Amino acid sequence: MGENILADTLWDVVICGTDLPQCLLALSLSRSDKKVLHIDPNTYYGGSEAALTLQDADEWAARLSTQESNAVFKAPTISRSKSAPNLSTRAYSLALGPQFIHARSELLSQLVSSRAAQQVDFLAVGSFFISKAASDGQRHSMIRIPSTREDVFTTTALSMKAKRALMKFLKFVLNYEGSENADTWKPHAEAPLAQFVEDHFKMDLELRSYIIALTLSIDGKITTQDGLAVIHRHLTSMGVFGPGFAAVYPKWGGLAEIAQVSCRAGAVGGAVYMLGTDIKDTKTVDSISEVELTSGDKIKTRLIVKGNGGAEDGTDISRLVAVIGSSLKALFTATVEGAPIPAVVVVAFPADTLTAADGTANKSPVYLFAHSSDTGECPSGQSVLYLTTSQSPHSKEVLGLALEKFLGSGDEPETPQALYTLCYDQSGGQLPGRQADDLNMVLPSLPLSLAFDDTVLKPVHDAWKHVMGETAVDAEYMTFPERNGGMDDNDDDAYE
Amino acid sequence: MDASDDASLPVLKMILIGPSGAGKSALLTRYCDDEFEPDLSQATIGIDYKIKRLSVRGKAYRLTMFDTAGQERFRTLSTSFYRGAHAVLLVYDISSRASFLTMEKWFEEAETYTVEGIALCLVGAKLDKADPASASSPTSETYEESSSSQQHDDDSGSSGGGREVSTEEGKALADAHGALFVEVSSKTRENVRKAFVETVNRVVTTPNLLDKVRLNRSGSIALENGGKGGRRGSKVDDAGAGSGYGLGYLPNLGNLGGCSC
Numbered sequence A: 001m002g003e004n005i006l007a008d009t010l011w012d013v014v015i016c017g018t019d020l021p022q023c024l025l026a027l028s029l030s031r032s033d034k035k036v037l038h039i040d041p042n043t044y045y046g047g048s049e050a051a052l053t054l055q056d057a058d059e060w061a062a063r064l065s066t067q068e069s070n071a072v073f074k075a076p077t078i079s080r081s082k083s084a085p086n087l088s089t090r091a092y093s094l095a096l097g098p099q100f101i102h103a104r105s106e107l108l109s110q111l112v113s114s115r116a117a118q119q120v121d122f123l124a125v126g127s128f129f130i131s132k133a134a135s136d137g138q139r140h141s142m143i144r145i146p147s148t149r150e151d152v153f154t155t156t157a158l159s160m161k162a163k164r165a166l167m168k169f170l171k172f173v174l175n176y177e178g179s180e181n182a183d184t185w186k187p188h189a190e191a192p193l194a195q196f197v198e199d200h201f202k203m204d205l206e207l208r209s210y211i212i213a214l215t216l217s218i219d220g221k222i223t224t225q226d227g228l229a230v231i232h233r234h235l236t237s238m239g240v241f242g243p244g245f246a247a248v249y250p251k252w253g254g255l256a257e258i259a260q261v262s263c264r265a266g267a268v269g270g271a272v273y274m275l276g277t278d279i280k281d282t283k284t285v286d287s288i289s290e291v292e293l294t295s296g297d298k299i300k301t302r303l304i305v306k307g308n309g310g311a312e313d314g315t316d317i318s319r320l321v322a323v324i325g326s327s328l329k330a331l332f333t334a335t336v337e338g339a340p341i342p343a344v345v346v347v348a349f350p351a352d353t354l355t356a357a358d359g360t361a362n363k364s365p366v367y368l369f370a371h372s373s374d375t376g377e378c379p380s381g382q383s384v385l386y387l388t389t390s391q392s393p394h395s396k397e398v399l400g401l402a403l404e405k406f407l408g409s410g411d412e413p414e415t416p417q418a419l420y421t422l423c424y425d426q427s428g429g430q431l432p433g434r435q436a437d438d439l440n441m442v443l444p445s446l447p448l449s450l451a452f453d454d455t456v457l458k459p460v461h462d463a464w465k466h467v468m469g470e471t472a473v474d475a476e477y478m479t480f481p482e483r484n485g486g487m488d489d490n491d492d493d494a495y496e
Numbered sequence B: 001m002d003a004s005d006d007a008s009l010p011v012l013k014m015i016l017i018g019p020s021g022a023g024k025s026a027l028l029t030r031y032c033d034d035e036f037e038p039d040l041s042q043a044t045i046g047i048d049y050k051i052k053r054l055s056v057r058g059k060a061y062r063l064t065m066f067d068t069a070g071q072e073r074f075r076t077l078s079t080s081f082y083r084g085a086h087a088v089l090l091v092y093d094i095s096s097r098a099s100f101l102t103m104e105k106w107f108e109e110a111e112t113y114t115v116e117g118i119a120l121c122l123v124g125a126k127l128d129k130a131d132p133a134s135a136s137s138p139t140s141e142t143y144e145e146s147s148s149s150q151q152h153d154d155d156s157g158s159s160g161g162g163r164e165v166s167t168e169e170g171k172a173l174a175d176a177h178g179a180l181f182v183e184v185s186s187k188t189r190e191n192v193r194k195a196f197v198e199t200v201n202r203v204v205t206t207p208n209l210l211d212k213v214r215l216n217r218s219g220s221i222a223l224e225n226g227g228k229g230g231r232r233g234s235k236v237d238d239a240g241a242g243s244g245y246g247l248g249y250l251p252n253l254g255n256l257g258g259c260s261c
C-alpha cells in the first residue's frame, strides 16, 4: 500500500452520496474485489434518509436556509418548547424521511441474504388508525382500521352493511390478479381507487377514507391499479414475521440505519469512506474520469455513481416532526395475541377533516407516524411524531392542526405537549444535469412515499452489474456467506 | 461444544476505536490469532469481527470484537458501529503524541453513542517502542496516513520512534473517564491478554450492565438463519423486555423474495 491510497488507486467506482440506494450499491460490491471509494458531501450518513440528532438538525436547517432553491429540502423551521429548554441533543435520532418496510419487501430478503440484517434491529409496525372528527367537529377520536377478516368481524366501528362491503373488498384484493377480478378493475386501472370502490363495492365516504388510508397515498388520489397493489402487499405481508403486523421499522432512525450498516459492510470489504467530501471537478481522459474532490484530492475512476438528488415523481410534501413529552403508551399496544408490541403506529387524517383559519379544509390526507422510544429516536418517556401531507399554501398549518387534534384525542388526564418541532418541505422533482453515460450512472432517489418502495432496488442491481462487468453472476447478487469471525476450538480463553 | 450451544451463550460486544495507525488491528490479531505482521496495514479487510469463547469466573460467554474496518481513517465511523457495545477499547500509540491528543474526542464519541456505564479501557499501544534501543532501529511500521489535503484529525502524525506519551499521562486520562488503563505491545505480546481480560472482567462485574445494554436493544433476537447466532444477545429476548423482531428467526424467511408489488 502506497503512501497515498486515494491518488495511487485506479478506482473501479466512486459512489457519491450515502442515500440508501448508493449504500445498497456499496453493500452489493462489498464481497467483490472492486475498488470502491464512497464519498458524501454531508458530514453524516444517509442523505435524504438521514437520522439527525437535534444538533445535526440545527446545523442542517441553518445550512439549508443559505442554499440555492433547487435543494431537495426547503424552508426548515425549528421550535423548542420553553418548558423543555434542555433536551439532550444526542439522545435523539430524527428521521428526515421515515419509511417502514413491508414484510414482503425484496429489501428485507436482500438484507438477510447479504447478512446486513444481522446488524439491524427490526421493530414491528402496528395498527393503522383513522382520526375521525366528532359531530361537533372539535374532538377527534381514533378508530383502528380493520384490515383482516377477524378485525372486520370484531370491529364496532362499522355498520353491518359496511362490514359486508369491506369483507368483499378484502377478499377481492387478495386475489386481485386472478382473471375474474382483473376483468373487474382493469378497465378502471388508471381511475382513482376511491371512485372504483364507491362504484363497485358501494363504499360510503367513511369507508373509502379507510381504504385510502391503507394505501398511504400522499395526495389521496392513488389509482385503482396502484392502490390495489399496495393493499395487496399490505394484506399479504400481515403475519409473515409474526402475528399482528405487516411491516417492520429499523431501530435508530429507519433506513438511515440500513444505510450505515451497508456502508460498514462496504468498508469491511475494503471500500474507503470519506464524509464531508464532494466531487468538485471531473474531466475525462482515455475513458477514465479524473476527479478533483473538494478535499483537494485528485483521483481516477472508471465509473462515477451519483444519486439524482430527488425522487422522480414530482410530488412535493410538507413534513412536521414533533418530539412529544409523553410515551403515548396507550397507543403502542399489541392488538393480537402473541404479537410484539409495536414501535410504530400510523394515523391518517382523511381529506376535508382539518380546517385552516381561513376556512379552507385539507385537500389531501395527513399521515401521522407515531414512534415510541423503542425506536431509539428519543429517550424513554417521550415519543416522536412524523406528520406528512402534500405541499400547499396551507400545508404547514394543516400539519399543526393534525398534531393538535392527535394530542387532544388521547385519554390521558393531561394533554401531551410537543417539546420540539421541526417543519420542512421536501421536493420530489429530479435535479437537472445528472446525465448518465459510460462513465457516469445515476441512481434514482427513494420516492416520497411512507412505505419503502421496491422499485429503487432494480437500478442498484443494474449499477452493480455495470461495475462487475463480465464477472457479474446474478444469482450471487446480495447473497453472501457468513464472514468468518475466526472462531475455532482453540479460541477458548478462560479468565480466572 | 457445538454451534448450537454457542448460540445460547451470552454475547459480549467489544469494539476497538482510536486513530488510524494506532495499532487496533494488530492488537485484535495478536489476541485472537497470536499473529503479528509488522507491515500489514490492509490486514483488516474482510474481517468484520472476531469471536472468542470465554470462561470468566466459571461462566461462559461469547466475546465478539469489532474492528473499525478502516472507517476511522477519515473519521467516518458510523453511530451504528457503537450499538449494543458492552466494552470499548480506546487505542492510541504511545510513540505518537498526536495519536494521544485525539483520545479526548474518541472518549466523547464512545460515551455519546453507548449505554452509560459500559466498560472503557484506554490502551497505549506499541509499548515495545518505549525502549529506546528498539525504537532507534527503524522499524518497517508505517502509519496509515491520510493523503488528503483536508485536515483529518485522526492522522496520528509520524512517530519519532521512542515514547512520546508517558504512562502517567495515559493513566490520568483514563482515570478522568473512569476507564481502565493498559500499555501493550502487539509485537512482543506484552499485556495484550491483560487488556482484554481486565475489560471483560469489568463488563461482567458491573452490576446490571448486561441488562442495560439488552434493554437498549429493545430485546432484539439473533437474526441468523439456522440460529448459529453470530451476534449479540441471542437469548436475551426470552426476558420479553422489548419488541425487537429478528428476521432470521422467522419461519417464512425463504419466501421473502419474488413479490411483484
Ligand SMILES: Nc1nc2c(ncn2[C@@H]2O[C@H](COP(=O)(O)OP(=O)(O)O)[C@@H](O)[C@H]2O)c(=O)[nH]1
Binding pocket: B018, B019, B020, B021, B022, B023, B024, B025, B026, B027, B037, B038, B039, B040, B041, B125, B126, B127, B128, B129, B139, B140, B141, B142, B143, B144, B184, B185, B186, B187, B188
Ligand atoms: N512496533 C510495533 N508496531 C506496531 C504494534 N502494533 C501495531 N504496530 C504497527 O503499526 C502499524 C499500524 O497498526 P494497525 O494495527 O494497522 O493500526 P490500526 O489502524 O489502528 O488498525 C502497523 O504497521 C503495525 O505493524 C506494536 O505493538 N509494536
Ligand SMILES: [Mg+2]
Binding pocket: B024, B025, B026, B044, B067, B068, B069, B070
Ligand atoms: Mg485497522
